[in-house]
Amino acid sequence: MKAMVLRAPKTPFELTDVPDPVAGPGEAVARVLACGSGLTIQHIKAGRIAAEFPRIIGHEITGEIVAVGPGVDGLRVGDGVTSYYYLNCGHCRYCQTNFEPLCVNSGGNVGRTCDGGYAEYIKLPAHIFIRLPEGLDYKAHPAEVGVITDALATPYKVLRRARVRAGETVAVFGAGGGVGIHQLMLAKWARARVIAIDVATNKFDACRKAGADEVVDASAGNVAEALLDLTRGKGVDVAIDYVSTTATLEAAARSLGIHGRLVTLGGAGQSFTVSSLEMLLKEQDLLGSRYVTRSEILETLDLVARGEIWPLVSEIHPLAEAEAVHAKLERGEVIGRAALRIA
Numbered sequence: 001m002k003a004m005v006l007r008a009p010k011t012p013f014e015l016t017d018v019p020d021p022v023a024g025p026g027e028a029v030a031r032v033l034a035c036g037s038g039l040t041i042q043h044i045k046a047g048r049i050a051a052e053f054p055r056i057i058g059h060e061i062t063g064e065i066v067a068v069g070p071g072v073d074g075l076r077v078g079d080g081v082t083s084y085y086y087l088n089c090g091h092c093r094y095c096q097t098n099f100e101p102l103c104v105n106s107g108g109n110v111g112r113t114c115d116g117g118y119a120e121y122i123k124l125p126a127h128i129f130i131r132l133p134e135g136l137d138y139k140a141h142p143a144e145v146g147v148i149t150d151a152l153a154t155p156y157k158v159l160r161r162a163r164v165r166a167g168e169t170v171a172v173f174g175a176g177g178g179v180g181i182h183q184l185m186l187a188k189w190a191r192a193r194v195i196a197i198d199v200a201t202n203k204f205d206a207c208r209k210a211g212a213d214e215v216v217d218a219s220a221g222n223v224a225e226a227l228l229d230l231t232r233g234k235g236v237d238v239a240i241d242y243v244s245t246t247a248t249l250e251a252a253a254r255s256l257g258i259h260g261r262l263v264t265l266g267g268a269g270q271s272f273t274v275s276s277l278e279m280l281l282k283e284q285d286l287l288g289s290r291y292v293t294r295s296e297i298l299e300t301l302d303l304v305a306r307g308e309i310w311p312l313v314s315e316i317h318p319l320a321e322a323e324a325v326h327a328k329l330e331r332g333e334v335i336g337r338a339a340l341r342i343a
C-alpha cells in the first residue's frame with residue numbers, strides 16, 4: 001500500500017510503498033478514506049511529542065473495514081468506522097467505568113505508538129475501531145466525519161466536564177485553534193454566551209462565524225480585565241484553556257465569577273498560581289480534561305448525523321500533499337481542521 005512515512009522526527013514525509021497490514025487475532029484492517037491533520041500530529045512530526053519511528057501518523061480517520069482477524073466479533077467487512085485515539089485495554093477499572101482516557105494499561109496512541117491513518121490501510125485492535133452510526137453519510141463527507149473523533153468530541157466532552165448550562169458565559173482561550181474553534185461551536189450549540197480569546201487576529205472572523213459573540217485579542221494583554229468588563233464585573237461562568245501557559249491559566253482563573261469553572265486541556269501544561277481564598281469564597285472549580293470516552297464519540301457522531309453541528313474542515317488535500325499541509329499547520333495558517341483525502 002501507499003503510505004506517508006516519517007523516518008524520524010523533524011524530517012519530511014516519504015510517500016512510499018509498505019506491506020499491506022494483515023489482521024491478526026483480535027485485530028481488524030480498514031481502508032482509509034480520509035484522515036484529519038491537526039496540531040497534535042504536527043507536534044509528533046516536529047519532535048515535540050515523542051513517538052516511535054518509522055511511523056505513519058494520523059488518528060482522525062474515516063474508513064471501511066476490509067478484513068477482520070480471528071476472534072473478532074462486532075465488526076464486519078464493509079462497516080464504516082472511525083478510530084478511538086488511545087490504545088486503551090478495554091478491561092481495567094477505568095475502561096469499564098466509562099473513564100477510558102484514564103486506562104492504566106494504555107498502549108499509547110494511534111499514529112504515535114502504532115501506525116495511523118496517513119496510508120491506504122490501517123490495522124488496529126478491533127475494539128479501537130468505532131462503528132459509524134446509520135444516517136451519517138461518511139462516504140460523501142469522509143474528511144468531516146474523520147475529525148469528529150477528536151476535534152469535535154473533545155470539546156463536546158468539555159461541555160459536560162464544566163457543566164455548561166444555557167445562558168452561562170463561556171470563555172475559550174486558544175479559540176482560533178483547531179479544537180478551540182469547535183469549542184466555540186459547541187458552546188454556542190449549548191446556548192451559552194461565547195467569548196473567544198486568541199492572539200491570532202486573522203482567525204477572529206472564523207471565531208465569530210463558529211459562534212463567538214465577542215472576541216478578545218490576547219496580544220493586547222489584560223485578558224482577565226477584558227473578560228470582567230464584558231461581564232460587567234461578574235466574571236465568566238466557565239473558562240476553557242486550550243493553551244495552558246502560566247499567563248493564560250492565571251488570566252482564566254482571575255476572570256472566573258461565582259461558581260466559576262476553569263478547565264485546562266492545553267498542551268503547554270505549565271504551572272500557575274490561583275487564590276485559594278477566591279476559590280473558597282466563590283466556590284470555584286479547577287478541572288483537568290483530556291481525551292474522550294467512546295460514548296462521548298458516539299454522542300458527538302449522532303449530533304453530526306442529526307445535523308446539529310458540522311465540523312469545520314476548511315481544506316482537503318490528497319495524501320501526496322501532506323508535507324505542504326503540515327507546513328501550514330506549523331505556521332498556524334489552518335482554520336479549523338485540514339484533512340487528507342486518501343481513497
Ligand SMILES: [Zn+2]
Pocket residue numbers: 088089090091092093094095103104105106
Ligand atoms: Zn484500561
